[in-house]
Amino acid sequence: MNKDNGIMSPSISKGLVFLMAVTCGFTVANVYLNQTLLVSMGNTFHITAAQAGIIATIAQVGYALGNLMLVPLGDIFERRRLILNLLFLVCLCSAASALAMNFPWLVIANLLLGFFTIIPQIIVPFAAGLSKESERGKVLGNVAIGLVCGILGARLISGIVDSHFGWRTMYWITCAATVIIMVLIRFSLPKSKASNTVKYGKLLFSLGPLFLQEKVLRRACLSQGLMFGAFSLFWTTLVFLLSEPPYSYGSQVAGMIGLVGIGGAFATPIIGRIIDSKGANVANMLCMSVSLLAFVLFLTGKLFLIGIIIGALLVTMGTQANQVACQAIIFQLSAEMRSRLNGIYMVMTFLGGALGSYLGVLAWTRFHWIGVCVLGIFMIGIAFTSLVISEKPIQEIDVKS
Structure with a gap:
């Protein structure tokens, strides 16, 4: 019996890990699927694709707010019920998006869809609590496969559905898939027992002091923030590179390269095993080294497309x-x-x-692809240096709320 975090269930099974990974993939996709639907949405409401771009931005704003305001609720509520309630709200928001009669309606629906779709960030700590300490890295790695596939696959699938059936159909498919996942979660996910009785207001006010108090947390935020920043600047500017000579490709090719990145998802279970056997600090250094290698390969991107393709795989793996x-x-x-x-x-x-x-677009505007690559190397280099010079081995400690 695993007593960590008050979980009243046996050790986590492979089937349950798979369900958690699938749930993470389908829900996180809601934040990204609109990115390939913007032109069609613009045509529907007679606005430019650039104006429609606010939908993609507002969905991510909603996701950020949800992470700040809703994810902490996992510490005070029973998590299966919380996940089911959030899935129900996601279902309603998907239907509202599909039924949108005007552009403001669609913007609000996507803001709320992003806000409520933070379910993966409830599931990840849930999975950590369900797993044995000796296998926690492996479990988190397996669950993360779903996240990566959802992020990178959403654009491809929504593009295919849009081209054949229209953008509204994509939201109806999301709605139907969410209902199916709700049923599976209801009958497969064990209940948790929240061990914290802090009121919601106090819970939110505890976030700032917690961040300032915990050096380990700050360093993890710096590490992944810079790594994900480098990852984002690459994918944001890739379409600019591919649209220019010697390539002169459309955005569809950038999407196809994104499929290569899905292969990087399967590095997460490997890194999970390294965490369990060698420690998370060793895993951190390995991941950063892989991403640094990716940006070195990107420097050849003006001459060799294969450098971009291999680098896309590596930067996804590392991040x-x-x-x-x-x-x-x-x-x-x-x-x-x-x-x-x-x-x-x-x-x-x-x-x-x-x-x-943001910095990637600025680097491209002023220094083109070389500037993008140097900036990526610089960001990862800062994260790597902070890890090397700042920390002694992590010991398990108990933080009192």
Whole structure:
């Protein structure tokens, strides 16, 4: 019996890990599937694709707010019921998006869809609590496969559905898939017992002091924030590179390269095993080294497309595996505060990604592809240096709420 975090269930099974991974993939996809639907949405409401781009932005804003305001609830509510309630709200928001009669309606529906679709960040600490300490890295790595596949696969699947059936159909498919997942979660996911009775207001006010108090948490946020920032600046500017000579490709080719990145998802279980056997710090350094190698390969991108393709695989492997390594570190801090720790961590990761996208466009505008690559190397280099010079081995400690 696993007593960690008050979970009243046997050790986690492979089937349950698979269900958690699938749930993470289908739900996180809601934040990204709109990115390939923007042109069609613009045509429907007679606006430009650039104006429709606010939908993609607002969905990610909603996701960031959800990580800050909803993820910590996993520390005070029974998690299966919380997940089911959030899935129900996601279902309603997907239907509202499909039924949108005007552009403001669609914007609001996507804001709420992003806000409620933070279910993966409830599931990840849930999975950590269900698993034995000796296999926690492996379990988190397996669950992370679903996250990566959802993020990278959403654009491809939504593009195919849109081209054949229209953008509204994609939201109806999401709605139907969410109902199926609700049924599976209801009958397969064990109940948890929340061990924290903190009121919601006090819970939110505890986030700032928690971030300032925990050096381990701050370093994990810096590490993954910069890694995800470098990841985002690459994917944001890739379409610019491919649209210019010698390639002169459309955005569809960038999407196809994204499929290569899905292969990087399967590095997360490997890094999970390294975490369990060698420690999370070793895993961190390995992940950063892989991403640094990716940006070195990107420097050849003006001449060799194969360098871009291999680099896309490596940067996805490094970034997603590093996320698992950092989560393994912060989850050692407190079983009772894992949702809050994960909420803070994901908000900082998201901010790093937004910063990377913004700086990537600036680097491209002024220095083109060389500037993008140098910036990526610089961001990962800062994260790598902070890890090397700052830390003694992590010991398991108990944080009192």
